[in-house]
Amino acid sequence: QSVLTQPPSVSGAPGQRVTISCTGSSSNIGANYDVHWYQQLPGTAPKLLIYANNNRPSGVPDRFSGSKSGTSASLAITGLQAEDEADYYCQSYDSSLSGYVFGTGTKVTVL
Amino acid sequence: EVQVVESGGGLVQPGRSLRLSCTGSGFTFGDHTMSWFRQAPGKGLEWVGFLRSKAYGGTTAYAASVKGRFTISRDDSESIAYLQMNSLKTEDTAVYYCSRDRVVAISNSGMDVWGQGTTVTVSS
Secondary structure, eight states: OOSBBOOSEEEEOTTOOEEEEEEOOTTTGGGTOOOEEEEEOTTSOOEEEEBTTTBOOTTOOTTEEEEEETTEEEEEEOSOOGGGOEEEEEEEEETTTTEEEEBOOEEEEEO | OOEEEEEOOEEEOTTOOEEEEEEEESSOGGGSOEEEEEEOTTOOEEEEEEEOOGGGTOOEEEOTTTTTTEEEEEETTTTEEEEEEOSOOGGGOEEEEEEEESSTTOSSSOEEEEOOOEEEEEOO
16 A cells, blocks of 8 residues: 555666656655655665655766655656666655655566 | 664464564664565565654654554664564565664665565464
């Protein structure tokens, strides 16, 4: 019962740009809580990709960028590479639930 | 190296209890909010609960699906966080991950350190 909605899948050819949306509500993203993005490669633990809406941890390529507006957020991957094939999740805080919430997850496929 | 390592998973019968541990190293464990997450087979990530640092009040919060059955505690002197799971149900079967909030004494700052996960299987 994820509170944040993401498209189940997106795909693109190597070198292309893809975006993943994350739609929330007035009790989470719309309440100005920060949004974070995680990448999960098959069989591994999630990895923090973007924090506080649009910041990249050290070591994350600048091909990854985040944005937030209103009750939604987005993750963009430019110059898509084969190693970007993974599941991606957005995450925020929800004041109604008094806890963290995740997106439904998006599988990125590199054609 | 900054890391957390989960342990304690296994096979348990419905209705029984299990305690997971999360041992941190390479950072001041007591300064961070520590969270537990889980991922059922083939499913997405689910937040289980968190325990804020003492500097942030040491308060806890839990997902509705586990509230009243699961309890998070911590021993900062040993750099360990625990997840006590009681009255387990088959739907609690998942890989359980421990992680820390990135910023000292702040919640929802992004989880930047994750363990490898420990598998809990609830089955008769």
